Amino acid sequence: MIYLLWTIKKFRNLLLTSVILLGFVLSGIISPLQSENLFIHPCETETVIEAINIQDDTVITDVHILDIANQLIDEGCKKEALELLDQSTEKIGRPGLKYALTYLDLVSSLNRKEMFDKATTMYLVSLTNQNFQEDDKAVLILEYHRLSPLLSREEERRMKALLLDDDTWSLADEIRKKWVHLDPTPSIAGNQRLIEHRIRIQKALEKFPDEDRPHGLDARGVAWLRYGEPDKIYDRPFNFNRGELFAFVSEFQEMKESFGITASAGDFTGFMVTEDAEEISDDSDNGQTFRITGSSSSGTSQFDAARTTDDLIDTIYRNPFHTNLNIWIYNRFDMEMNENLIFYFAEGKNNVFRQIASLDDWIPQGLFRPSSRGYNASFSPALPLQYLAYQRLMHVDRQFMDAYNELENRIFNNPVERSETQLLHMASNVRTRHQQATAQRHFSAPEEHSTEKNKIPDIPMSVYQYRALGSNDQPVFITFIESRPTVSFITDFLAHQEIMDTNNDGDEYSMFANITQWYGLEHGLHLYNANMEPRGRIRDNPVLELEDERELPAISIADIPLIEEGAVQIFHSKLFNYHPDTEPPEESVYPDELRGLGKITIEQADHFTDWDNRLLISDLITGYGRIQHDRARFPFIVSHNRTIPEGENPVIHFEVYGLQTDADGFTHFEVDYRFEPDRRTFALFRRNRDRLTGTIEFSTTVNRFRESIEFDTLSLRPGQYTLNWHVRDLVSGRNATQNLTLEVVETGNRTASNR
Structure with missing residues (x-):
């Protein structure tokens, strides 16, 4: 037997507290109360769940809880309905899609940010093949129609075919994958774009209803779902005298x-x-x-x-x-x-x-x-x-x-x-x-646009990847994650400078250090398989570069493993202000401490097709400058766009795998390099052509090797060059080659994107 003890407390100094016993019995010992008799007091009061007493051998279903919650919503008691659903979630074995959507809509409309994570997780779990319920088929079809304005043409074609085939389980999974793609903050469970969509649905149904259409909206409501409230509306009658x-x-x-x-x-x-x-x-x-x-x-x-x-x-x-x-x-x-x-x-x-x-x-x-x-x-x-x-x-x-x-x-x-x-x-x-x-x-135009995301300053991001093998000789992508949060920081810094500056000694440097201690920068990667199921994640807190006049990017470097075909990599960058007395410039569905946001989604690129038992060279990483020995992996300025300023020393980073050892346990190999200028530059190097080619010998005790080579005697004139990089294993006699094109630019045209 289930007893839900509700206490209704009247306002306006009423001392009498009415206690209503709401009973419905799954075991059939006593008859369930009709839903219209469950509540006897209008929602002019604050309803609080006093206790939920459930016997160990009794299973409560989401249908019964939803029936009560919907009556609360009809009475205007959204807060109380949400409290009921929230308290009851753990008592329900598997909340269905209808339950999850009701919970999600209440959390969204009330902007309960602390519940966004739970609401998003409950919704996405209800769409998985293991949890989707046949009873929720009608709700799922309605959910599809209200999502369709946000779909690309290919996504719309694919989901419509599933709907026509009555494959609701696959349709539910496609909807789940779409929301994973749209998630602007993959590092947390809450999906703010999903929250924004539910808010738009509620407003559109109120403003632009059309019961004759499958999603219940007229054409204006469809545009509202895609792009939100318009910046301008002209709605005067078009009459001419x-x-x-x-x-x-x-x-x-x-x-x-x-x-x-x-x-x-x-x-x-x-x-x-x-x-x-x-x-x-x-x-x-x-x-x-x-x-x-x-x-x-x-x-x-x-x-x-x-x-x-x-x-x-x-x-x-x-x-x-x-x-x-x-x-x-x-x-x-x-x-x-x-x-x-x-x-x-x-x-x-x-x-x-x-x-x-x-x-x-x-x-x-x-x-x-x-x-x-x-x-x-x-x-x-x-x-x-x-x-x-x-x-x-x-x-x-x-x-x-x-x-x-x-x-x-x-x-x-x-x-x-x-x-x-x-x-x-x-x-x-x-x-x-x-x-x-x-x-x-x-x-x-894009399929959809988030007005809530516009309230958070954008952090420009770039991602650069190079094919290599990891320590276990399995394929990885050496990945450079770069972000430029300077504008986002300055915007927030100027808005809260007086609040955060508690240093009164007038020293500008101390003031700056005192304020920046409240800021944090986060880079992250979320790796998904082809079905948008999580397969791994990486987080890093790079240095927030603010004092360098060159406005250098913040950088994180990670080795990302190659997984199955069709995998997706989602990168993010976040700027936080953790000062307790500061607020974002606009109220939004995002966390209050978030002051900048960037995101990039890319599909996993192709890799080496065969890497076992052969000599292999990683993708070459180009750059320039003097080698900095205190920086371990890439001790130079990396230039991802392969441009080198005139007068700077070119640097080439390479890794070689599959080297053979001799009888004494040593490897021996040579690197032949050649910088081949294009035809326009060739005439300038006729007399010193030997300076553009060379051979470097190496010996080590392991079968893999990596090095960054600085060419301090190579004076390249402005122009384009083809670099041929040939490795010859002197023990096994095997060979491997990599080629790339780089450009030497005149001083002042530096466009390198990294340090």
């Missing part, structure tokens, strides 16, 4: 007369001018209405323009459309985007908005026809609406300004566009170009 249309027609008529374009006979026939004022709307900026009477003080031209306007209005009335249009503008997400990302949503039935391909698609198709019943002007009815729409929006975004200027020029200023045929089809041609341009911008 008669005066605006009349002004366009008048200017058009003046253009035709000034350039001698003859109107067709049907341009001004079939019109009726009445004494009544007529308008399409009164929602323009000036709010004016225009009255056309039976006579015109402006002469025949104005009278003809008035009749054309009347005909235009009649035609628009015969093609009704919703004038409510939402335009969402997202500022470009990164420097690779040349323009902002714009969405167009037109209102349909029941206040549900659908996405349209361009602003021009807000206009009904019938208005793009060159001629229709009662309308025979030399431009389609859509053209003035396009012109006025872009004119109204020209100050909202540069794209609208460009579109308006293009229309203005083509209609009124470009003689090439003034033939009758081109004018009649101009609106359709403009619409097609705008549709194509919008489609290209959307195609080039």
Whole structure:
């Protein structure tokens, strides 16, 4: 028997405490209480779990707990519902997906950061093949539909095929893998991108519901899931009054007369001018209405323009459309985007908005026809609406300004566009170009974007890898992890300098040291197999380089083992401020102490295909400078882009494996090197060509060897060179060769990325 003892404490100085015994029995000894009788008090009170007394032989299920939690949520008691789920988790054998999602949504909406790790883990575990339950199939399908806006085309194709095949277990695992990929902080269990997604879902369902779609959202809600709240929203009704249309027609008529374009006979026939004022709307900026009477003080031209306007209005009335249009503008997400990302949503039935391909698609198709019943002007009815729409929006975004200027020029200023045929089809041609341009911008945009991540300063990162063999003669990647947290540090440092500086002696160096003691930098690697299951991780706390004017990167070096094909390596860099009195500049779902974040995901590269029982050379690592003997592994400035400043000594690091020993237990091998200049540089070295080649002899007692060789007598002129590096084992007679291209650059053009 299970007894859940709940204590409901009233506010407003009420001393009486009501204790409600909620009972439901899995053993059938007493009848379960109906869910509607479980709670007898509205949620104006604070509900606290007093005790959960569960007999050892009783198993509680997530279904019963969820039933109670959902009633709490319906009453507005989210905190109490979360407390119930949290307290009950350990009592449940395997929480299902529905339970995990309810827990995750409550943690997300209440921003309980201390529970992010548990909520994420519970969700991901519920999606694994070992834990996914058939009863959660409907919930999983809904989860897929709400994740689909974030998927790439290939991911969408793969998951949709699993859905059609009713392979829910594989679909659940694909969803799990997607969230592992999207995790911005793989070093901790909590997945902030997942938390942000759940918050977006809750807000989108509230703001943009559409019960007829599988994810329950209209087109605006889908964009919200992908990119969050837009930076700008234009949602004024797109109505134009008669005066605006009349002004366009008048200017058009003046253009035709000034350039001698003859109107067709049907341009001004079939019109009726009445004494009544007529308008399409009164929602323009000036709010004016225009009255056309039976006579015109402006002469025949104005009278003809008035009749054309009347005909235009009649035609628009015969093609009704919703004038409510939402335009969402997202500022470009990164420097690779040349323009902002714009969405167009037109209102349909029941206040549900659908996405349209361009602003021009807000206009009904019938208005793009060159001629229709009662309308025979030399431009389609859509053209003035396009012109006025872009004119109204020209100050909202540069794209609208460009579109308006293009229309203005083509209609009124470009003689090439003034033939009758081109004018009649101009609106359709403009619409097609705008549709194509919008489609290209959307195609080039990322599948999703995190606004929460934007609240954390970005740490630029680079990862460089070289093939080698580890100490056990198994393939590894010598990996350089570099980050540049200087900007993130300075941003946070300036914001909290006064709070953290407790040194009053006025010494700048002491002040700087006193403040920087609160900062920490972390580099990390998480290694996953092809199924995105963890296979290992590495963490390092490199020195935070702040005092060197060269803005050198922080560096970590690791040997990463080669694992199965399809493996994924995820690298991160984090900057922390652990001072207890400092706060991040913006509230976010990330830990408060996090002040900078970088991440790089790469697929495991190819390695040597055969490394056993043969002579093998690692990838050559190039650099320059004097050898620093106090630095063990790479005692020189490594140049990953293989550029060497003119006047610096080139350095080549190599490792050789599979050497044979002689009868005395020694290995003997030679290295032949040759720096081959390209044709443009070759003539400069004709007389001293022997200085670009050489042979170095080595002897050791082990079958593997590594060394960094500095060429202090080699003076290479600026230009490109091919380095041939040949190792010959004098004992076994085996040979191995590596080649690479490097470049000597003029002094001042140093682009080496490492020390």
